[in-house]
Amino acid sequence: MNMGWPSYLTVYKLFTDWGSLIGGVFALIAGAVAYIAGTLQAKATRQAAQMQVEAMRRSEEREVDALRKSLATEMRQLVGRSLGAHTSLRNLATKTNGPITARMVDSSSRVPAAVIYPGSAPKIGLLDGSDAMDVVIVYNTIEIAREGAAEILRSRTPDDITPLNVAAVASAFLEACKYARGVLPKLKTGVALHDDKDRGLIAMIDEAASAWEVTMKSWPKS
Numbered sequence: 595m596n597m598g599w600p601s602y603l604t605v606y607k608l609f610t611d612w613g614s615l616i617g618g619v620f621a622l623i624a625g626a627v628a629y630i631a632g633t634l635q636a637k638a639t640r641q642a643a644q645m646q647v648e649a650m651r652r653s654e655e656r657e658v659d660a661l662r663k664s665l666a667t668e669m670r671q672l673v674g675r676s677l678g679a680h681t682s683l684r685n686l687a688t689k690t691n692g693p694i695t696a697r698m699v700d701s702s703s704r705v706p707a708a709v710i711y712p713g714s715a716p717k718i719g720l721l722d723g724s725d726a727m728d729v730v731i732v733y734n735t736i737e738i739a740r741e742g743a744a745e746i747l748r749s750r751t752p753d754d755i756t757p758l759n760v761a762a763v764a765s766a767f768l769e770a771c772k773y774a775r776g777v778l779p780k781l782k783t784g785v786a787l788h789d790d791k792d793r794g795l796i797a798m799i800d801e802a803a804s805a806w807e808v809t810m811k812s813w814p815k816s
Contacts, residue, residue: 658720665729666781668710670788673774674795675705676736676767679743680802683764687757688809694760696752703743703763708733728777732770739766761813768806771799 682702686694711718711733718726742763746755778792 657717661714661717662721662725662781663784664710665714666778666783667785667788668708669729669732669774669781670778670783670791670795672705672708672736673732673771673778673799676739677771677795677799677802679703679705679739680764680767680771680806683743683760683767684802684806684809687760687764693753694755694757696747696749696755699743699746699755699760699763703740703767705736705740705743705767707740708736725777725780728773729781732774732777735766735770735773739763739770742766761809765806768799768802772803775799 679702683699686698686702711729718729720726721729746759746763749755749759775796778796782789
């Protein structure tokens with residue numbers, strides 16, 4: 595005579611145990627799936643962030659490259675004009691046939707104001723190494739020379755400008771050109787037609803510097 599649990603209870607317990615086991619397996623699988631999904635999502639988020647950072651870096655590099663080329667082009671134009679102004683002012687300061695007038699100085703010192711540099715000033719610091727400082731020095735020296743010429747035009751004796759004042763402005767323009775000799779080879783426009791002319795421009799600056807040194811040695815002592 596069987597005195598144990600009824601057979602239907604044994605079957606019920608078996609199903610209950612199996613149900614618990616299956617539920618546990620499902621829970622484990624769900625947890626694993628959630629973990630994998632979270633890992634994949636985190637990886638995707640990191641990849642998206644990295645892609646965004648890389649895109650921003652490339653965008654900044656393109657911006658800096660465009661800035662460099664724009665400044666390089668403008669600087670070459672201004673340095674060339676400054677060298678021409680120096681030569682004209684040097685000839686004016688050393689002339690002996692009559693007085694120097696403000697109109698003569700104006701005609702000899704027409705160097706246009708920079709356009710790209712003032713508009714890009716907040717971004718100049720993005721240039722590599724000492725390039726930013728070099729660019730600032732060249733542009734500021736040219737501007738000092740331009741202001742010197744403008745000051746002469748406001749002279750109280752516009753029909754009798756002293757050669758010494760004209761020579762001072764000529765010297766300022768030359769100083770900008772001399773400093774630019776070391777900047778132009780580093781600051782390329784990316785256009786061979788312009789960059790290939792650097793050697794000739796630098797040679798002209800060297801020649802002007804030598805001629806100015808001779809002029810200063812023979813300048814009348816006051």
